[in-house]
Amino acid sequence: xxxxxxxxxxxxxxxxxxxxxxxxxxxxxxxxxxxxxxxxxxxxxxxxxxxxxxxxxxxxxxxxxxxxxxxxxxxxxxxxxxxxxxxxxxxxxxxxxxxxxxxxxxxxxxxxxxxxxxxxxxxxxxxxxxxxxxxxxxxxxxxxxxxxxxxxxxxxxxxxxxxxxxxxxxxxxxxxxxxxxxxxxxxxxxxxxxxxxxxxxxxxxxxx
Numbered sequence: 001x002x003x004x005x006x007x008x009x010x011x012x013x014x015x016x017x018x019x020x021x022x023x024x025x026x027x028x029x030x031x032x033x034x035x036x037x038x039x040x041x042x043x044x045x046x047x048x049x050x051x052x053x054x055x056x057x058x059x060x061x062x063x064x065x066x067x068x069x070x071x072x073x074x075x076x077x078x079x080x081x082x083x084x085x086x087x088x089x090x091x092x093x094x095x096x097x098x099x100x101x102x103x104x105x106x107x108x109x110x111x112x113x114x115x116x117x118x119x120x121x122x123x124x125x126x127x128x129x130x131x132x133x134x135x136x137x138x139x140x141x142x143x144x145x146x147x148x149x150x151x152x153x154x155x156x157x158x159x160x161x162x163x164x165x166x167x168x169x170x171x172x173x174x175x176x177x178x179x180x181x182x183x184x185x186x187x188x189x190x191x192x193x194x195x196x197x198x199x200x201x202x203x204x205x206x207x208x
Contacts, residue, residue, distance in 0.1 A: 015171070054075055
């Protein structure tokens with residue numbers, strides 16, 4: 001496959017904080033069209049060996065927060081280095097770089113934030129189209145109540161709502177600045193309708 005032919009495949013980005021609807025929309029898109037799925041990592045659907053190692057370090061409780069953050073930044077930069085444009089239409093459910101930037105910002109780790117932001121602007125691939133999904137806190141809490149087994153990360157919404165809101169603001173800002181994300185409020189949106197709208201937009205652009 002030539003570089004030109006590869007670029008005719010679509011690499012779509014669906015971003016957003018917890019309970020914004022990004023995984024639901026991604027799933028609906030894959031029901032409607034033959035999209036491949038990637039989550040967090042852009043180079044592969046699998047967690048990288050470096051990312052797994054940092055997860056183990058984090059869970060051990062032995063290392064300072066800054067040390068763990070440096071590990072996650074390194075794993076994201078390695079993921080970017082490993083990236084090649086997908087040879088099949090792909091939907092990216094969240095880009096790890098955006099969530100990590102949001103976390104670094106609220107933890108006031110300015111130096112690491114600058115490193116990751118500069119690297120993302122210079123080297124991160126630009127998606128065919130990027131969407132940032134958001135909704136109200138009340139709607140997120142409603143969706144949380146419908147989830148059978150919420151993760152510890154999911155519970156930040158309840159236990160530290162102010163931090164969650166701060167992360168949302170940063171994630172939205174960085175996603176728009178780096179990927180040109182279109183912001184969509186999913187509070188009163190039918191997931192299938194939105195998935196179909198996105199697919200039609202992308203197909204229309206492909207045929208222009």
